Structure formats: structure tokens, C-alpha cells
Amino acid sequence: ELKVEQNPLFLSMQEGKNYTIYCNYSTTSDRLYWYRQDPGKSLESLFVLLSNGAVKQEGRLMASLDTKARLSTLHITAAVHDLSATYFCAVGPNSNYQLIWGAGTKLIIKP
């Protein structure tokens, strides 16, 4: 059974700092997805990582994938308040075309 674990589940940090969110998964998988969710809002796709060693960057966010370690990271550089949100990773799809979701990391960035 495919399981996805994110850590930390909650992170409070100061503006200007760097930090990394980790997404571990239990079995081999084809794809890894990162999403952002603002409070009371829906999910917005950030990155789709398609292969081992894939690295994608958008602004202050950079995501990477190590399929051998079954690990993806979402790195935040010089955080700003606008990046406060909950970040989800998802892995899959499985044989039933399902994505398996992490529990989410709630990120609060203080001015």
C-alpha cells in the first residue's frame, strides 16, 4: 500500500529564512505533485516532478525528486509572508488512477 508522509506538519518561520518540507513515500511511484492551499481556498498546482533527479523552481520555491530515496523536498528560499499556506504533496497514480496525498504542511511565515 502506498503511503505518503510529510514533515513537518506545522512550521512557523520568520521572513527571510530558508526551510525545507519533506515528502516521503513508501513504494515506487511514477509522479510526484506539489500543491498549495490557502485558508478557505482550493488547491493550486505548484509542481509536477516526473523523474528521478527532477528539479523545478518557481520564484522562492524549489522542488526536487529522488526516486531511489523515495523522497521529495520543497525548499523555500528567503521566505516572505505571502508564502504562508498549507502545502501538500501527492504521489501516484496507482493502478486505480488515484493520487495518494500527504497530510499537508501548514506553513506560517511571520513578518
Add this chain to the structure above:
Amino acid sequence: GAGVSQSPSNKVTEKGKDVELRCDPISGHTALYWYRQSLGQGLEFLIYFQGNSAPDKSGLPSDRFSAERTGGSVSTLTIQRTQQEDSAVYLCASSPSTGDSNQPQHFGDGTRLSIL
């Protein structure tokens, strides 16, 4: 349409009533997914459609839940005899095809369901 559209955005109903939630996917997207998200929690997968077909209904929480899709477009999620534990945000997503995992799922704004 430009994005995934869900209606209603909010629904408050009494325990025991039936509710119907609607999802209009992005035009041309053949894959459609329903999820449930309880407050402060992650996503619980409910069901997916490829075209009008839902091959696997095992994710539906109980037999009070059903879903259909007609014309390869709009989908409805119906909850009969609602219970308080059904209170959650119901999210719909679509993607070009279940066979194309290179594309992300695009989510609607959800329906916030509250059972009194």
C-alpha cells in the same frame, strides 16, 4: 470553462436530508475526481471518472454516497440521509485524462457542506 466550477459553494442542511453537489470540469478534460477534506485535514479520495465511467467506487464512504457523470462533462455527487460526520469540504478536480499523469489535477473551489 476556464476552470473547474463547483456548486453550491456552501450548503447547510438538516441531518437526514439528501444533498446533491455539482462539478463542471474544465472543458475537454475527460478525467474527473471527487475528494473530501475535513477541517484541517488532508484529502480523502472518493471516486474518479474517466468519461462517464467510474470503474472503482470503493472509496465512497458508505452506500449513502453515489456519483454520476453524464455526457462526459458535469458530475454530481449525491449524499442521501446525511449525517453530521458528512460535514466537510467536497472538492472536485479534473485532468485531461487518467492516462496522462504528466498533467496535474485542477481543483474547483469546493462545496462546504454543513450538516446540522
